[in-house]
Amino acid sequence: MPTALPSGSRGPASQQGMRRQNLALVLSTVAGSAPLSRATVAGRVGLTRAAVSSLVDELLGAGLLVEGETAPSGKVGRPGRALSLNADGPAGLGLEVGPAHLGACVVDLAGGTRVWHRVPALNRSRPAGQVLTELAELAGRATAEAEALGLRIEGTVLAVPGVLGPGPGHGDPGAEQAATDRHGTERDPADRNAVGRATAGQRARGREAHEWVEHAPNLGWHHVSLADHWPAGPLPVPELENEANLGALAELWSGGESADTLVHVSAETGIGAALLIDGRLFRGAAGYAGELGHVPVHADGPRCTCGARGCLEQYAGARAVLRAAEIRGTHRDPVAALVDRARAGHAPTRAALRRAGEAFGIALTAAVNLVDPAAVVLGGAYAELSEWLLPAMADELAVRVRVRPWDPDALRASRLGRRGPLLGAAHVTIQRIVNDPARLWD
Amino acid sequence: MPTALPSGSRGPASQQGMRRQNLALVLSTVAGSAPLSRATVAGRVGLTRAAVSSLVDELLGAGLLVEGETAPSGKVGRPGRALSLNADGPAGLGLEVGPAHLGACVVDLAGGTRVWHRVPALNRSRPAGQVLTELAELAGRATAEAEALGLRIEGTVLAVPGVLGPGPGHGDPGAEQAATDRHGTERDPADRNAVGRATAGQRARGREAHEWVEHAPNLGWHHVSLADHWPAGPLPVPELENEANLGALAELWSGGESADTLVHVSAETGIGAALLIDGRLFRGAAGYAGELGHVPVHADGPRCTCGARGCLEQYAGARAVLRAAEIRGTHRDPVAALVDRARAGHAPTRAALRRAGEAFGIALTAAVNLVDPAAVVLGGAYAELSEWLLPAMADELAVRVRVRPWDPDALRASRLGRRGPLLGAAHVTIQRIVNDPARLWD
Numbered sequence: 001m002p003t004a005l006p007s008g009s010r011g012p013a014s015q016q017g018m019r020r021q022n023l024a025l026v027l028s029t030v031a032g033s034a035p036l037s038r039a040t041v042a043g044r045v046g047l048t049r050a051a052v053s054s055l056v057d058e059l060l061g062a063g064l065l066v067e068g069e070t071a072p073s074g075k076v077g078r079p080g081r082a083l084s085l086n087a088d089g090p091a092g093l094g095l096e097v098g099p100a101h102l103g104a105c106v107v108d109l110a111g112g113t114r115v116w117h118r119v120p121a122l123n124r125s126r127p128a129g130q131v132l133t134e135l136a137e138l139a140g141r142a143t144a145e146a147e148a149l150g151l152r153i154e155g156t157v158l159a160v161p162g163v164l165g166p167g168p169g170h171g172d173p174g175a176e177q178a179a180t181d182r183h184g185t186e187r188d189p190a191d192r193n194a195v196g197r198a199t200a201g202q203r204a205r206g207r208e209a210h211e212w213v214e215h216a217p218n219l220g221w222h223h224v225s226l227a228d229h230w231p232a233g234p235l236p237v238p239e240l241e242n243e244a245n246l247g248a249l250a251e252l253w254s255g256g257e258s259a260d261t262l263v264h265v266s267a268e269t270g271i272g273a274a275l276l277i278d279g280r281l282f283r284g285a286a287g288y289a290g291e292l293g294h295v296p297v298h299a300d301g302p303r304c305t306c307g308a309r310g311c312l313e314q315y316a317g318a319r320a321v322l323r324a325a326e327i328r329g330t331h332r333d334p335v336a337a338l339v340d341r342a343r344a345g346h347a348p349t350r351a352a353l354r355r356a357g358e359a360f361g362i363a364l365t366a367a368v369n370l371v372d373p374a375a376v377v378l379g380g381a382y383a384e385l386s387e388w389l390l391p392a393m394a395d396e397l398a399v400r401v402r403v404r405p406w407d408p409d410a411l412r413a414s415r416l417g418r419r420g421p422l423l424g425a426a427h428v429t430i431q432r433i434v435n436d437p438a439r440l441w442d
Numbered sequence: 443m444p445t446a447l448p449s450g451s452r453g454p455a456s457q458q459g460m461r462r463q464n465l466a467l468v469l470s471t472v473a474g475s476a477p478l479s480r481a482t483v484a485g486r487v488g489l490t491r492a493a494v495s496s497l498v499d500e501l502l503g504a505g506l507l508v509e510g511e512t513a514p515s516g517k518v519g520r521p522g523r524a525l526s527l528n529a530d531g532p533a534g535l536g537l538e539v540g541p542a543h544l545g546a547c548v549v550d551l552a553g554g555t556r557v558w559h560r561v562p563a564l565n566r567s568r569p570a571g572q573v574l575t576e577l578a579e580l581a582g583r584a585t586a587e588a589e590a591l592g593l594r595i596e597g598t599v600l601a602v603p604g605v606l607g608p609g610p611g612h613g614d615p616g617a618e619q620a621a622t623d624r625h626g627t628e629r630d631p632a633d634r635n636a637v638g639r640a641t642a643g644q645r646a647r648g649r650e651a652h653e654w655v656e657h658a659p660n661l662g663w664h665h666v667s668l669a670d671h672w673p674a675g676p677l678p679v680p681e682l683e684n685e686a687n688l689g690a691l692a693e694l695w696s697g698g699e700s701a702d703t704l705v706h707v708s709a710e711t712g713i714g715a716a717l718l719i720d721g722r723l724f725r726g727a728a729g730y731a732g733e734l735g736h737v738p739v740h741a742d743g744p745r746c747t748c749g750a751r752g753c754l755e756q757y758a759g760a761r762a763v764l765r766a767a768e769i770r771g772t773h774r775d776p777v778a779a780l781v782d783r784a785r786a787g788h789a790p791t792r793a794a795l796r797r798a799g800e801a802f803g804i805a806l807t808a809a810v811n812l813v814d815p816a817a818v819v820l821g822g823a824y825a826e827l828s829e830w831l832l833p834a835m836a837d838e839l840a841v842r843v844r845v846r847p848w849d850p851d852a853l854r855a856s857r858l859g860r861r862g863p864l865l866g867a868a869h870v871t872i873q874r875i876v877n878d879p880a881r882l883w884d
Contacts, residue, residue, distance in 0.1 A: 012467055012489045013460035021455040047454045261727040273812070282719065284814020285703040288846040291811035296842060299740060299804050307844040308807075362741050365750075366808035369733035370715070372726020400738060402749040404730040 019055075020438045022047065026055045027064060027085075031434045034110075035068070035082030056083060063089040064109065064437055085110040090440065091151040092429025094246075095139055095238055096159040096422040099124045099218045100332055102135050103159075104142035107426035108151060109433065111254060115145045118422065122332075128213075128221055129229040136231045143235065154440065155429030158226070158238035159246045159421040162216025167225060210240035218269060239428075244290070245281050246424030247379050247416070248274035253427040255416045259374035263367050264414070265292060265360070266380030268335060271313050275371060293317065295363040315359030324352035335381040342388050353388035360389065361396020364411075368401050379414035380421075386413035461497075462880045464489065468497045469506060469527075473876045476552075477510070477524035498525060505531040506551065506879050527552040532882065533593040534871025536688075537581055537680055538601040538864040541566045541660045542774055544577050545601075546584035549868035550593060551875065553696060557587045560864065564774075570655075570663055571671040578673045585677065596882065597871030600668070600680035601688045601863040604658025609667060652682035660711060681870075686732070687723050688866030689821050689858070690716035695869040697858045701816035705809050706856070707734060707802070708822030710777060713755050717813060735759065737805040757801030766794035777823040784830050795830035802831060803838020806853075810843050821856035822863075828855035 025045050030036055036044075042052040059065040066086045087110035096103035100122060106115035117138055123131045135158075143153055213224040230237045248264035251257040260279035266272055271293030275282040283289050293313040294306055301310025314320055318334040326348045331337040341349035364376055378386050378393075394411055416423060433440060467487050472478055478486075484494040501507040508528045529552035538545035542564060548557035559580055565573045577600075585595055655666040672679045690706035693699040702721035708714055713735030717724040725731050735755040736748055743752025756762055760776040768790045773779040783791035806818055820828050820835075836853055858865060875882060 012487050012493075013455070013463040015460075018455035018457075018460055025454055045454050051454075259727065275812070277719070277724065285701065285816035286814055286847075289812065289814040291814075291845055294811050294843075294845040295808045296804055297741065304844075308842045311845075362738055363808075366737045366805070367812055369736050370717070370731065370809055370812055372728055372731040372733075374727035400750045401736075402746075403733055403736040403753075405728075 020436065020442075022051070023055055023058060023437050024435055026052060027059055027437050028434050030065060030083050031085055034084040037082055041083065059437060062437065062440060064433070064440075087112055088150045089152060090154040090429075090433055091146055092426040093139065093142060093146070093153045093156040093238075094159065094422050094424070094426030094428075095135055095156060096243065096425060097123055097131060097135060097219065098161060098243075102131075102138055103422040104135070104138045105422050105426050106142055106146040106151060106153070107254075107423065107430055109430055111427070111430065113254075113423065113426075114149055114151060115142045117142060118419075124218065124220055128219075128224045131219075132226070132229045133231050136233065136235055139235055139238075140233075154433060156236060156238040157246070157425040157428045158240050159243040159425040160213055160216055160221075160240055161218050161243045162221060163214040164210040164240045164242055165212045165214045166210060167212030211237070213240065241425065241428065243421035244272040244380070245274045245283075246422075246428070247414075247420030248276055248377075248424075249281060249431075250416055250420040250424030250427060251377055251379060251414055252276060252279055253431060254423050255414060255420065257375065257377065259410070261371075261373050262375040262377055263290075263292075263364070263371060263373045264377045264379050265364075265382065266420075267293070267316065267382040268318050268380065271317055273367070275373075292363055292367065295366050297359045297362045312359055312363040316356035316363075321352045321356050324355060325349040333381075335384055339384050342385070350388060353385060354392045357389040357392025358396050361393045361400065364393065364397060365400040368397065368406065369403070372404070374410060376411045377414050378412070379417065381418050383414040383417035462878065462884075464493070465497050465500060465879050466877055468494060469501055469879050470876050472507060472525050473527055476526040479524055483525065501879060504879065504882060506875070506882075529554055530592045531594060532596040532871075532875055533588055534868040535581065535584060535588070535595045535598040535680075536601065536864050536867030536869070537577055537598060538685065538867060539565055539573060539577060539661060540603060540685075544573075544580055545864040546577070546580045547864050547868050548584055548588040548593060548595070549696075549865065549872055551872055553869070553872065555696075555865065555868075556591055556593060557584045559584060560861075566660065566662055570661075570666045573661075574668070574671045575673050578675065578677055581677055581680075582675075596875060598678060598680040599688070599867040599870045600682050601685040601867045602655055602658055602663075602682055603660050603685045604663060605656040606652040606682045606684055607654045607656045608652060609654030653679070655682065683867065683870065684716075685863035686714045686822070687716045687725075688864075688870070689856075689862035690718055690819075690866075691723060691873075692858055692862040692866030692869060693819055693821060693856055694718060694721055695873060696865050697856060697862065699817065699819065701852070703813075703815050704817040704819055705732075705734075705806070705813060705815045706819045706821050707806075707824065708862075709735070709758065709824040710760050710822065713759055715809070717815075734805055734809065737808050739801045739804045754801055754805040758798035758805075763794045763798050766797060767791040775823075777826055781826050784827070792830060795827060796834045799831040799834025800838050803835045803842065806835065806839060807842040810839065810848065811845070814846070816852060818853045819856050820854070821859065823860050825856045825859035 026041055029041055029044050038053055038056055039049060042049045045052065056065060060067060063086055065083050067081045067083055087108045089109055091106050091108045091114065094105045094107065100120060101118055102121045103118040105113060105117065108114050121134065146153060211226050213221045215222050226240060227237050244266045247266050251264055252260060260276060262276050264274045264276065273290040273292035275290050294304065294308060294311040296310050297312050297315055298310040302314050303309055304311035304314050321338060322334055325338065325341060327337060327341060338349060342353055378389065382389065390411065390413060394408055397406060397411060398408060414420060468483055471483050471486050480494055480498055481491060484491045487494065498507060502509060505528055507525050509523045509525055529550045531551055533548050533550045533556065536547045542562060543560055544563045545560040547555060547559065550556050563576065588595055653668050655663045657664055668682060669679050686708045689708050693706055694702060702718060704718050706716045706718065715732040715734035717732050736746065736750060736753040738752050739754050739757055740752040744756050745751055746753035746756050763780060764776055767780065767783060769779060769783060780791060784795055820831065824831065832853065832855060836850055839848060839853060840850060856862060
């Protein structure tokens with residue numbers, strides 16, 4: 001019997017679900033190309049002007065849209081009034097814990113970054129509770145600043161460099177094994193209430209939210225429950241998301257990236273990739289997709305920390321590159337150390353980065369041949385090394401991706417770089433509102 | 443501004459779309475676990491019994507459901523009547539052209555194979571018109587046999603070992619470059635009218651249908667328009683689909699495969715893979731996903747026909763394995779030749795297959811680390827070599843996939859083997875009906 005029945009899990013269609021879906025359709029249409037007149041919106045979504053006006057009125061009433069100046073219609077005649085997203089209404093708070101920094105930022109509904117804090121903090125050797133107490137203080141300050149701007153925080157997401165999960169006691173005895181989650185494209189953080197699956201909205205809300213850090217080696221966190229360490233007070237416990245995933249989504253949501261099926265590489269000590277498919281995060285069957293760092297580059301190469309041989313990390317991870325560059329000592333920011341030497345013309349560093357770029361090119365050949373992304377984006381801290389890494393990566397891809405066309409411009413450095421995860425964390429809330437505005441009042 | 447707005451492309455929700463979606467929900471629920479009573483269906487889909495009864499009556503009237511004996515409810519009381527799919531109603535016709543065979547089969551709505559023909563035919567050196575005329579005769583015979591069984595053919599799909607496209611003059615100047623199609627998971631052949639996107643059903647229908655063989659090297663076909671070569675007569679021109687894709691879908695639809703995110707390998711002269719994500723075909727951004735045969739296995743290895751070095755095909759393609767096995771001459775069925783020698787204990791063949799399995803293991807390590815499939819299935823003709831290939835593949839995966847858990851049972855041979863593509867071709871029509879029954883009368 002057929003087992004692949006995507007429709008079967010969607011729940012029945014209903015009047016309420018229909019209006020909910022059409023509210024999202026109108027809001028996302030305006031979000032995509034504001035300012036727009038009501039008539040233009042009606043034309044684009046394929047509903048009557050009367051139906052659209054009723055939906056628009058509801059969105060205006062909820063403070064999600066504003067109606068202002070004339071829309072540039074190009075037509076002669078009575079000027080219409082133009083709809084835009086309300087940049088002074090609901091907002092998303094993004095937080096971040098890194099090995100050497102804390103971050104908090106606020107993004108408004110129109111996508112503008114309104115509050116931005118990224119402060120140094122040596123988190124690696126401190127207890128999680130202490131780190132999170134400091135982060136909560138920063139979050140409180142960002143919230144107060146946002147409120148002073150007239151914004152209203154509607155959701156908080158925390159970016160963490162680690163493997164996350166729903167935590168123990170959430171019904172899944174395999175949670176340790178499949179520490180993020182077990183399904184495919186549906187678990188995009190902004191997609192939990194996505195409209196295509198929206199009739200099950202209530203059931204879905206929060207269902208998959210991560211509350212548990214399975215393992216974050218660069219923080220020294222292992223089995224950390226966020227709820228247990230988040231300080232009591234007015235700020236709700238944030239939702240967790242992996243920082244590499246948020247970096248990839250930020251590329252699409254605020255980095256100006258137009259390709260929505262892409263491989264987003266982020267690297268430092270470890271090398272990870274996030275796969276976006278049709279604009280949504282693809283996590284794999286058990287939450288492990290994107291392990292670019294352990295793609296075999298030279299099958300008989302040196303032993304990796306994972307136990308296998310010749311993994312990409314053994315050639316392109318920051319530790320391997322520092323070693324090859326003959327840079328000794330410990331570095332709070334190894335990528336910055338590499339950038340300094342490369343910029344100064346340090347030959348071993350340049351050679352080490354070239355070799356790392358070649359290894360990236362071999363591993364990415366596998367990724368391009370298997371996944372066929374429209375873009376490969378070098379993000380995170382490594383974006384700062386793109387001047388030295390990209391040429392070698394491009395050379396390898398050019399000689400190795402031969403069975404299919406390969407556009408050299410499809411390989412590029414992220415414009416967001418290290419800012420990506422924090423921006424992405426704030427944008428999750430905005431995307432959820434745009435995808436399902438009724439979540440704010442239901 | 444946000445660019446990832448999956449909801450924006452879906453069109454508005456409507457009364458008509460709502461009923462359409464609920465018809466699909468009821469039909470797919472019955473398809474998933476027939477026989478079921480009306481009350482059980484209502485419970486599962488979350489609609490009232492009255493609403494479900496009205497939907498059921500429409501599906502009974504259209505000949506998609508039948509209502510028969512008592513459903514096994516386990517409860518005491520008045521026995522209910524049980525709903526099942528009508529195995530004597532609509533059906534799908536699958537066709538196949540291979541280098542050395544033609545095929546036609548008919549699958550009914552309940553998933554049963556009712557007609558099966560797979561006949562030898564040396565197609566490689568013959569004009570496409572001649573091959574298709576013979577295929578049309580076979581299709582006519584299969585249709586007559588199906589009709590004699592009371593079945594009604596509702597769609598015909600032709601499996602071809604090649605790169606397909608909408609053909610020239612379909613508006614896309616890049617069609618030669620991106621010969622299949624340009625989007626992600628949406629283009630599953632059974633998903634074109636899928637319910638989640640169903641309000642755009644009319645627009646979507648047939649929009650993406652392939653009509654053009656860009657290149658099928660093993661048939662000697664290049665730029666073949668199916669419509670130009672299909673004989674005039676009562677049989678409509680079939681829709682084309684790549685045979686490896688259909689083989690993968692068949693695994694899910696009739697092969698008993700339970701994992702719906704999987705890598706399905708099919709190999710002979712070339713090595714390809716099809717990626718299923720949540721039960722749907724993932725084609726990549728430009729239609730090139732799954733090029734497993736050109737994943738680098740040894741970055742400095744021998745030159746491949748594609749121009750790159752050390753591709754999997756240079757170690758595991760049938761030609762490479764025959765060479766390594768010291769088997770000379772031309773073979774109408776190279777895989778059968780390898781099976782014969784391996785079974786006879788021919789040491790060079792066994793060694794060549796072991797080496798091929800190791801190379802598969804290295805390339806699949808990349809696939810598992812990047813895509814995180816729940817299963818890796820060795821399908822197509824190579825399923826017949828699984829006795830000799832799988833152990834080496836399993837060994838490599840065990841020592842190389844280390845950064846994440848790897849279940850050795852996730853690697854398996856297809857039970858359908860060479861039958862997959864033809865079965866898949868017939869099942870496409872069945873899946874479309876289950877996913878959107880209203881397509882039959884709209």
